[in-house]
Amino acid sequence: MQRDLPALAGSQFDLLVIGGGIVGACVARDAALRGLRVALVERGDFAGGISWNSLKIVHGGLRSLQVLDIAQARHFVRERRAWLTIAPHLVEPLSFAVPTRGFGRESAMLMRAGLALNDLVSANRNEGVVASRRLPAGRALARDELRTLAPGVFDRYTGGALFHDAQLYSAERLVIALIEDAVRAGAIVANYSEAIGAVNEDGRLTGAVVRDALGRESGERFDVRARMIVNAAGAGAARVADMLTGREGVASSMKGIALNLMLAGDERVQTAFALTSNDEGRLRRLFVVPWRGRTLVGTAHYPCEQMPASSAELEPYVERFVREVAAAWPTRALSRESILLVHAGMQPLPHGAPGAKTHGPPEHTIIDHANNGTPQLLTATGPKLTTSRAIAEELVDLVSARSGRTTRPCETATKPLASTPPGDVAIAVARALAADRAGMPDDVVTHLVRSYGAGYDALLAMVREQPELGARIEEGSPVVAAQLAYALDNEMAMTPDDLIERRTELGPTARATHRSREAVRAATDAPEHKR
Template sequence: MKRALDPLHEEPFDIVVIGAGILGASIARDAALRGLSVALVEKRDFGAQTSANSLKLIHGGLRYLQHLDLARMRSSIRERSVWLRIAPHLVEPLPFVVPTSRSGLHRKTLLRAALQVNDMLSRDRNSGVPEERHIPAGRALSRNETLELVPELESRSLTGGVMFHDALMYSAERLVLAVIQGAHAAGAVVANYVEIQGRRSAGTGVTTLAARDHRSGSSFEVHARLVVNAAGPAAPTLAARLLGHSTLVETPYSLALNLVFPAREHRVAFTLPSSSRDPNSVVHTGSRQLLVVPWRQRSLIGTAHYPLAGRGGDLEAVEDGTVERFLAEINQAWPEAAFDAAKLEHVHAGLLPTLSDSGSSPVRLLKRHRVVDHGAEGAPWLISAVSVKYTTARLVAEEVVDHLFTRRGSTPPPCRTSHTLLPGAPASVAELLAAARRNYGELLEGEVLEHLVRSYGTGFPRVLDYRRTLPRWDERVEASAPVIRAQLVHSAATEMVCCAEDLVLRRTELGPRGLASDAALAAAAEALAAAPAPAG
């Protein structure tokens, strides 16, 4: 996948998708798989904004039981199964422990009943999913079992716990990239660092968009029969710019934070009661729950939601004091951990859509996605889509593409994205890893080889091909992470990398693990220079 802008200048596309986070990427892939000519453009790097802010969870919506939203829960369960099916190297089951107490809504009898409802609603959760990625049924835990898994839950009121399973992304960044690679493989023209700055004209069934390449500074035109605005928090601003007036897609946004700390050696994710309440819950369970998620030798803690001045746009920086405010909430819930800024490895920050009355704390999140057809505003060529979570982006994309066909006056062909594997997806991760160890075990240490299999799936041998031409190909970029020099050069040559930050922050786990050091960035710059083909 090389960065080439000339194809963007050619004949009009059926669809131009603006914004290459998980939603825009999913729309482009779906449309291309259904036979439309598609362009996908992103003004920054792929997945660089809200899609990069994540607890790495693909969740089945168990929490929606307390919202009494069974339909949303059911769709989340189905979409979790889809990701486990189409990207088993990048998504895997994750056990969760919720502590139980003697009274209130966290009594074991009530939580056991919740698990029974969850199991009933998710009875088909493993349909078509590789056996090694099956989601087990939930179960109750004794007090001793709970404390053996999470000693930090010790308290006089603890009676035990319940365990259920959700799904964890090995890399949220590479999952977005895999969806984009899938769109490209299906025929979509893809380009990062291309900004749509406005509309030149619209008529005779074709809209002309003004575009700018942020790498070269050049301007050019892109022609589309239909335009999909999937620009995330920038969607309202983009829609207004394309239409020349304020629009129906106006949506307020809030700041969401997830913090990354050194690993606490937990084998399970677990919940901790916070001092704040969950304003999105219909059944009030008292305090809201913080989630502690083990990921890649790190502990992720989230999610905090804070009001945001303004109505979306790009998030350039987190306001002073915001991280400290969340740290204080975490330490109140988990005083023994004594987290402070010195222990903080990385901050995931992004913007999430909220309800219109969320001008102050506590934030009330938008519960359902929005698809806005701007035909009512005199712009039948423009559709805007606002998603609310990573898990259901594929499903929202399916709705958008169905609408695109209807807008074109044709019957939508069947959607293929729920069963078409993403590039690199193996039939069995365990079998692929076993074969990798047999064939390459003498070349690389086990941790690095497993990392390559999990990151690239069946494509991992292409990284190893660099052993023939690249000096120190197997050298780790950072001693504490299994990322090697060959990965940097491979990504620079084949994954549309334009700068060192792209490599460190979004093609490897170095940035998300808090390892974006000067040395890592220098190694990335060296890889860009050594890549056998220019990235752009």
């Protein structure tokens, strides 16, 4: 996919999507697959906003079950199944240990009831899912088993339960794969293109003024015209809604910040697990999740008026969360220095805050601006990554109805991404390992199939032609130089950060050193990539 601003400026679209996070990507894919003519603009890089910061859990509604919200739990089960079906190379099963003891909220009896209810509500969780991505039924854990799965964490507990959920291999690669699908279906997309104003004709919203934020043309403005606009600008959605409607306060801004901490991995820990923590008198569950050789801990939610503008402003939130985790998990001996990376992003009001929902995951809202006299605009606020596909389906249903175009039905819950390998992804990995692989080691081959799916063949061909592209960039990471060249040629990577943070996992796994910067410089300096 290529960044083609003249194509954006010179066409009339059915739909303009503002924002290239997971929600915008899902909307663009869905609408383009239904036959709509779609444009998408992203002011930074794709997946560079809140979507970069997730705990990578594709939730199956366990928290909804805790408060017996069965309808919401079933919605999460459906969406988890959709991701396991359409992107099995990028989404995989994740087991979760929850400890039990005594009577009351933490009792084994209550947990057994939870396991039974979860199995009942998620009875169809594996329909259409390939064998290696199916989720087993949950089960009770004996004390010794619990201690083996998470050594040193639950010594005071008498047993536990093992649940199964799903986890993203890479949030960034999922967003890129969705956007590539949209482009394949005809969408025109551009990163580093910010919507900065409304285009109005005869009192109607007919598009957005867009600013090119890059290079020689930086600051150049052009209009993108569309019958309908979906505002999927994440934390910027309230501002974009005000800008496009010409009114103030038509969408409420997010008033909470969410945080995860990334720590060094612990090979002994074989499962994700829950900790009970105390945030200034309020008990809550935190999740400790093994991911790509690292450990993620999250998610903390704190009231916050706007995203801290610097790491110094973010620091008090980080320190508060580090204190909370250190108290909840004393055997890990956590300090500020042991944090490799912090995820932070704006979210709707945290649970328990005045005016917020009292239970379960925050709910999303679709604001139909027909109510403010702008029927051409829809705004999505407060979605979860897990439910972004469903939100997109709802949005595109509205867009189709309002644009007056006859469209094909929504297919996104079952139609695999174009990059999904045919058959079972586990077999695709095994085949790639058994075939000629240009000397690349097991972990690199596995990583490339997981990251690119059917696109692995293109990277393999590059390494065959130029064996030095098969070299690891960082010790302990399976990322190879071919990925940089591939991203520059095919994935609209425009800056060094795009390559390190969002086309490869050098940044997201906190493994980027000066070697990554040097490899990026070598790739961008290559004559064929000189911009």
